[in-house]
Amino acid sequence: MPLGQHSGRSISCSPTQHINLPESFNGGGNTAGASYSPIFDNGSTVTGIGPDYYGMFADYSLLNPGAELLTTQVTPSPSTFSAYSTQQTDGTTNFILSNMDPLNSITVSVARPGSSSVATSLLLTAPSLTATTGFVLGGSAIQNDGSWQASSNPALTMVGQVAVVTIPPGSAQVVHMK
Numbered sequence: 001m002p003l004g005q006h007s008g009r010s011i012s013c014s015p016t017q018h019i020n021l022p023e024s025f026n027g028g029g030n031t032a033g034a035s036y037s038p039i040f041d042n043g044s045t046v047t048g049i050g051p052d053y054y055g056m057f058a059d060y061s062l063l064n065p066g067a068e069l070l071t072t073q074v075t076p077s078p079s080t081f082s083a084y085s086t087q088q089t090d091g092t093t094n095f096i097l098s099n100m101d102p103l104n105s106i107t108v109s110v111a112r113p114g115s116s117s118v119a120t121s122l123l124l125t126a127p128s129l130t131a132t133t134g135f136v137l138g139g140s141a142i143q144n145d146g147s148w149q150a151s152s153n154p155a156l157t158m159v160g161q162v163a164v165v166t167i168p169p170g171s172a173q174v175v176h177m178k
Helices: 051-062
Strands: 010-018 039-041 046-049 068-075 081-087 093-099 106-110 119-125 157-159 162-167 171-177
Touching: 051 119, 051 171, 081 106, 093 106, 093 162, 119 162, 162 171
Parallel strands: 010 106
Antiparallel strands: 010 068, 039 046, 068 081, 081 093, 093 171, 106 162, 119 171, 157 162
């Protein structure tokens, strides 16, 4: 499909500011009487990974120390879609694209500063927009011990130096471009 025939939506980014990010991420527990936590436990053992942890995990994997937050523009931008991007210290660019529409996929064209020849993606899915379990990132669930290994990280279609991405209903894509 030629560039520009993807519902007319395009995403571009440009540098805004440098942000300092933590060297490590540590989650908290969720015991009786405690406030909400993205990690579920019984007071001594992690019993599950909540939905917010997946978002934090994806964000943290993209926001390495030294990463630069980019201004991300979506044109036109439906209210059910959001996009964020970072420039990594190795020159690659990462995007998080979120489709909160429960019924319709959205296809977008993604461009980054500089040239691009390759783009890959990790799809984040759940059984529904209100699900609290059953999340999968890159074809695999995050284990209770925090370990994770993607079983699916497909290359995206490139049209010139632009990646074409289709985000299914109620899901998100983590896109890595170089």
